[in-house]
Amino acid sequence: MAARQPAELEMKAFLAAIESNGQSCADCSVRPFSICASLDKAEMQEFEHLSRHARFSPCETVFAEEEITTSFYNLLDGVMRLYKLLPDGRRQIVGFALPGDFLGMTASGRNNFSADAIGTVDVCRFSKASFQRFAEDKPHLLRRINELAIRELAQAREHMVLLGRRSAEEKVATFLVSWRDRLARQNGASATLPLPMSRQDIADYLGLTIETVSRTFTKLERDGVIEIISGGVHLLDPARAEALAAA
Amino acid sequence: MAARQPAELEMKAFLAAIESNGQSCADCSVRPFSICASLDKAEMQEFEHLSRHARFSPCETVFAEEEITTSFYNLLDGVMRLYKLLPDGRRQIVGFALPGDFLGMTASGRNNFSADAIGTVDVCRFSKASFQRFAEDKPHLLRRINELAIRELAQAREHMVLLGRRSAEEKVATFLVSWRDRLARQNGASATLPLPMSRQDIADYLGLTIETVSRTFTKLERDGVIEIISGGVHLLDPARAEALAAA
DNA sequence: GTCCGAAATTGATCCGCATCAACGACCTCA
DNA sequence: TGAGGTCGTTGATGCGGATCAATTTCGGAC
Numbered sequence: 001m002a003a004r005q006p007a008e009l010e011m012k013a014f015l016a017a018i019e020s021n022g023q024s025c026a027d028c029s030v031r032p033f034s035i036c037a038s039l040d041k042a043e044m045q046e047f048e049h050l051s052r053h054a055r056f057s058p059c060e061t062v063f064a065e066e067e068i069t070t071s072f073y074n075l076l077d078g079v080m081r082l083y084k085l086l087p088d089g090r091r092q093i094v095g096f097a098l099p100g101d102f103l104g105m106t107a108s109g110r111n112n113f114s115a116d117a118i119g120t121v122d123v124c125r126f127s128k129a130s131f132q133r134f135a136e137d138k139p140h141l142l143r144r145i146n147e148l149a150i151r152e153l154a155q156a157r158e159h160m161v162l163l164g165r166r167s168a169e170e171k172v173a174t175f176l177v178s179w180r181d182r183l184a185r186q187n188g189a190s191a192t193l194p195l196p197m198s199r200q201d202i203a204d205y206l207g208l209t210i211e212t213v214s215r216t217f218t219k220l221e222r223d224g225v226i227e228i229i230s231g232g233v234h235l236l237d238p239a240r241a242e243a244l245a246a247a
Numbered sequence: 248m249a250a251r252q253p254a255e256l257e258m259k260a261f262l263a264a265i266e267s268n269g270q271s272c273a274d275c276s277v278r279p280f281s282i283c284a285s286l287d288k289a290e291m292q293e294f295e296h297l298s299r300h301a302r303f304s305p306c307e308t309v310f311a312e313e314e315i316t317t318s319f320y321n322l323l324d325g326v327m328r329l330y331k332l333l334p335d336g337r338r339q340i341v342g343f344a345l346p347g348d349f350l351g352m353t354a355s356g357r358n359n360f361s362a363d364a365i366g367t368v369d370v371c372r373f374s375k376a377s378f379q380r381f382a383e384d385k386p387h388l389l390r391r392i393n394e395l396a397i398r399e400l401a402q403a404r405e406h407m408v409l410l411g412r413r414s415a416e417e418k419v420a421t422f423l424v425s426w427r428d429r430l431a432r433q434n435g436a437s438a439t440l441p442l443p444m445s446r447q448d449i450a451d452y453l454g455l456t457i458e459t460v461s462r463t464f465t466k467l468e469r470d471g472v473i474e475i476i477s478g479g480v481h482l483l484d485p486a487r488a489e490a491l492a493a494a
Numbered sequence: 495g496t497c498c499g500a501a502a503t504t505g506a507t508c509c510g511c512a513t514c515a516a517c518g519a520c521c522t523c524a
Numbered sequence: 525t526g527a528g529g530t531c532g533t534t535g536a537t538g539c540g541g542a543t544c545a546a547t548t549t550c551g552g553a554c
Contacts, residue, residue: 217503
């Protein structure tokens with residue numbers, strides 16, 4: 001087994017880079033990625049009064065499936081797992097939320113998935129009612145929300161292909177490549193991938209077991225595609241990973 | 248094997264019931280289910296001029312993945328399969344579209360899936376540009392589109408659970424129950440389920456092979472849950488089907 | 495440092511579904 | 525009425541990933 005170096009340091013740096021120093025929307029670092037990007041200065045000031053910052057500890061649940069939705073959240077810092085449970089406990093992670101993601105929109109008024117903090121998480125929280133009142137007559141904001149919903153829908157469909165039609169190795173390679181791309185969009189490209197989620201989380205995201213995920217990581221390392229390090233992986237051969245992900 | 252009676256007749260009746268007689272939005276039968284439900288009389292009249300009716304033959308492709316999106320579609324009549332292909336030909340059906348469904352919204356300007364007519368299909372077609380111009384400053388329409396997008400997102404996540412975490416039998420039972428519920432929403436409940444799509448379509452929707460779908464149908468019939476008839480199934484024991492789907 | 499519990503890895507075995515192959519049902523068309 | 529094609533069903537077999545079962549590694553407390 002390869003020596004492990006802390007990719008957590010890199011994760012820390014990454015999180016610091018996108019850290020919202022929180023006092024004001026004006027210097028919120030996730031703004032360009034969030035729904036707030038569509039607001040002008042005056043709207044932003046009004047909007048600011050609707051939000052309250054909140055912090056969640058590792059593994060804390062931010063909201064649960066089927067609960068009546070009372071708040072919307074703008075993720076400022078940290079990573080969350082979004083998941084659904086079957087009555088017998090089987091879990092499907094439907095996505096990981098990164099800073100800038102907007103959570104809480106529902107059609108039914110009840111959350112259609114649960115959301116946990118993975119590490120420590122900072123959010124902007126809005127009451128549903130006041131947010132809806134604010135958004136009601138702002139077409140540019142509505143269009144922005146729409147755009148994000150449609151982007152998520154595209155991701156969801158991509159993930160359906162992965163879950164329904166890809167092998168374990170393809171699943172893991174696809175996960176690594178698309179996780180890298182998501183981080184890169186905010187943070188710039190890097191061959192060192194922090195993976196703050198557990199193997200179990202990855203398994204439940206990919207529709208596999210923890211053992212299969214672990215074996216597949218090991219196989220990719222044997223094949224020289226990745227190096228497994230503490231808290232993440234090093235992408236040694238991105239081209240090969242992409243080839244596995246595409247095929 | 249059980250005798251087969253034509254459920255196609257029932258499907259025909261179903262389709263007739265929701266048939267848009269097409270001349271005018273005013274007597275369009277899918278309106279209450281579509282985005283048009285949010286428009287007032289004046290808007291509807293303006294909107295009407297933006298649309299052109301079109302008909303597609305069985306198996307005809309309405310639009311293809313990756314194509315630049317030039318039109319939006321309101322499905323009036325018939326059923327469509329929405330799917331994505333991997334380079335090696337593996338297919339994942341990401342959904343079936345029914346009358347009232349609105350197709351064509353993209354984040355990137357390119358379709359993120361392909362759409363085929365299953366039987367004969369009638370649509371309302373809008374040019375993307377004129378639709379966007381029309382919708383731009385109509386918050387109620389934007390909210391309606393949003394609502395539909397979020398509903399689809401919820402469905403997509405539900406389907407991820409199915410693809411990632413359910414057994415073949417659970418998948419088939421879930422499919423039958425939720426197909427019944429979708430039809431019922433428009434058409435009223437019925438124990439006779441028309442299945443206009445092929446076994447291959449069902450397999451590609453559920454992440455299975457055609458053989459496994461066929462065997463599972465047979466098993467459900469042996470167990471008295473369904474009766475297989477021409478062009479569909481008869482749901483003999485809805486409660487048991489729902490139990491399989493829930494578990 | 496040592497101890498402890500949780501997470502990850504590895505190995506052995508099993509099973510659900512895929513694959514490969516044949517057959518049957520139904521349709522169209524000559 | 526029969527030939528041929530497509531679709532669906534059924535059977536035999538194989539394999540990828542699940543399951544069961546140890547270890548090993550890691551991180552934190554002291």
